Amino acid sequence: LAAQLSLSLAECPGTGSAQAGRAAACQGCPNQGLCAAGAAGPDPAEVAELRARLRAVRHTVLVLSGKGGVGKSTFSALLAHGLAADETKQVALLDIDICGPSIPKMMGLEGEQVHQSGSGWSPVYVEENLGVMSVGFLLSSPDDAVIWRGPKKNGLIKQFLRDVDWGEVDYLIVDTPPGTSDEHLSIVQYLSATHIDGAVIVTTPQEVSLQDVRKEINFCRKVKLPIIGVVENMSGFVCPKCKNESQIFPPTTGGAEKMCQNLSVSLLGKVPLDPQIGKSCDRGQSFLAEAPESPATLSYRNIIQRIQEYCEQHHLQEEKIM
Amino acid sequence: ALTERTNLAGVRHILLVLSGKGGVGKSTLSTELALALRSAGKRVGILDVDLCGPSIPRMLRVQDSAVHQCDSGWVPVFVGQDKAIALMSIGFLLERPDDAVVWRGPKKNALIKQFVTDVAWGDLDFLIVDTPPGTSDEHISTVEALRPHQLLGAVLVTTPQ
Numbered sequence: 001l002a003a004q005l006s007l008s009l010a011e012c013p014g015t016g017s018a019q020a021g022r023a024a025a026c027q028g029c030p031n032q033g034l035c036a037a038g039a040a041g042p043d044p045a046e047v048a049e050l051r052a053r054l055r056a057v058r059h060t061v062l063v064l065s066g067k068g069g070v071g072k073s074t075f076s077a078l079l080a081h082g083l084a085a086d087e088t089k090q091v092a093l094l095d096i097d098i099c100g101p102s103i104p105k106m107m108g109l110e111g112e113q114v115h116q117s118g119s120g121w122s123p124v125y126v127e128e129n130l131g132v133m134s135v136g137f138l139l140s141s142p143d144d145a146v147i148w149r150g151p152k153k154n155g156l157i158k159q160f161l162r163d164v165d166w167g168e169v170d171y172l173i174v175d176t177p178p179g180t181s182d183e184h185l186s187i188v189q190y191l192s193a194t195h196i197d198g199a200v201i202v203t204t205p206q207e208v209s210l211q212d213v214r215k216e217i218n219f220c221r222k223v224k225l226p227i228i229g230v231v232e233n234m235s236g237f238v239c240p241k242c243k244n245e246s247q248i249f250p251p252t253t254g255g256a257e258k259m260c261q262n263l264s265v266s267l268l269g270k271v272p273l274d275p276q277i278g279k280s281c282d283r284g285q286s287f288l289a290e291a292p293e294s295p296a297t298l299s300y301r302n303i304i305q306r307i308q309e310y311c312e313q314h315h316l317q318e319e320k321i322m
Numbered sequence: 323a324l325t326e327r328t329n330l331a332g333v334r335h336i337l338l339v340l341s342g343k344g345g346v347g348k349s350t351l352s353t354e355l356a357l358a359l360r361s362a363g364k365r366v367g368i369l370d371v372d373l374c375g376p377s378i379p380r381m382l383r384v385q386d387s388a389v390h391q392c393d394s395g396w397v398p399v400f401v402g403q404d405k406a407i408a409l410m411s412i413g414f415l416l417e418r419p420d421d422a423v424v425w426r427g428p429k430k431n432a433l434i435k436q437f438v439t440d441v442a443w444g445d446l447d448f449l450i451v452d453t454p455p456g457t458s459d460e461h462i463s464t465v466e467a468l469r470p471h472q473l474l475g476a477v478l479v480t481t482p483q
Contacts, residue, residue, distance in 0.1 A: 100455060
């Protein structure tokens with residue numbers, strides 16, 4: 001006997017979509033009646049509002065995984081720092097992990113609050129050219145749990161895009177929670193008002209991570225989100241004393257390299273484990289600045305450069321088309 | 323009137339494995355806990371409610387198994403050396419292992435309720451529930467669905483940083 005629910009790439013079209021309640025995937029969903037009776041599609045006024053707000057954003061990069069704890073937030077923070085090292089560039093870091101927002105701590109901004117101005121919410125600035133937004137700044141205490149179901153999370157994500165006065169931004173980096181659910185669907189839907197250069201997908205070498213990351217790659221393909229490439233974190237450890245290399249998370253099925261080959265996506269780079277990375281994150285400092293000589297820093301910098309090149313090329317191609 | 327015996331009526335203790343943070347070892351601990359309890363002669367089941375990233379089937383080498391139905395509902399997959407640990411995971415319902423389950427909250431909630439009420443667990447000493455990271459739909463729905471039953475408590479997993 002087959003299972004009752006058909007699950008092959010079936011996805012919720014979104015409660016605001018024209019297909020809401022009517023798509024094949026809606027069969028059996030307890031919300032089906034509500035959705036089918038609801039609005040015919042996304043509010044055009046809403047889409048127009050988001051488009052206007054995000055018009056001054058040149059490049060948008062999503063940092064995804066599928067798997068938790070692989071280093072998405074760490075990577076997002078370092079990508080932001082790396083790009084903001086060029087003082088002529090304006091960088092924005094948006095943390096849409098509503099249940100587990102790590103970015104405030106990693107950027108040394110714990111305890112900061114969001115201020116409102118006439119033009120909307122002000123991001124919290126780490127540097128003059130690096131602004132950050134996270135639900136972490138909206139909590140009265142850092143240990144407050146945000147126990148929200150999907151729709152409420154989606155509402156806040158929309159507010160982050162609509163109500164934050166980002167100003168002119170060269171790079172908008174969006175850090176996401178693990179999974180392929182509300183937050184991911186919503187950010188892709190809302191950002192369709194502007195354009196997304198692509199996604200950077202983070203993994204670690206072991207199969208238990210890769211198994212979730214393959215799903216994330218399929219998610220990207222399904223929603224037509226270009227994949228800039230994959231970053232393999234925690235890729236080996238070199239002992240600072242004896243210089244011996246160990247595979248703390250052995251790539252039993254070939255690691256990210258094999259997966260990228262199989263799925264025809266780019267491997268942007270491999271970053272070795274360095275205990276200083278975790279320490280810098282805990283202290284809210286940039287690892288790139290604290291450990292400039294670490295092999296991990298070199299890897300990160302190479303990866304950041306490749307991402308920059310991808311975005312610039314993309315931009316040039318678009319300009320040619322226009 | 324006849325009252326139907328629920329599928330959880332034979333389960334003595336239910337244990338949630340939680341974290342908040344991803345990648346700290348919840349699924350690993352859930353698996354090892356189940357195997358250790360089984361070694362100690364207990365009847366054990368695992369319910370994997372991580373719908374987006376189900377790790378338990380691979381950890382117990384049953385990623386290619388399928389789920390069947392019986393009169394009382396879905397039959398769990400039996401794993402472990404003596405095939406005596408009962409396991410239910412969305413992993414068994416995917417047509418292909420790399421299929422992404424891209425569902426919003428309401429659909430996830432519906433499946434979790436089904437996993438709690440429609441799996442024929444039989445008589446178990448311990449049902450271990452492995453969860454995804456976060457404090458959202460899966461967690462709220464799982465606790466709500468399990469509350470009428472004998473919810474023992476939660477084990478929280480973390481790493482040092």
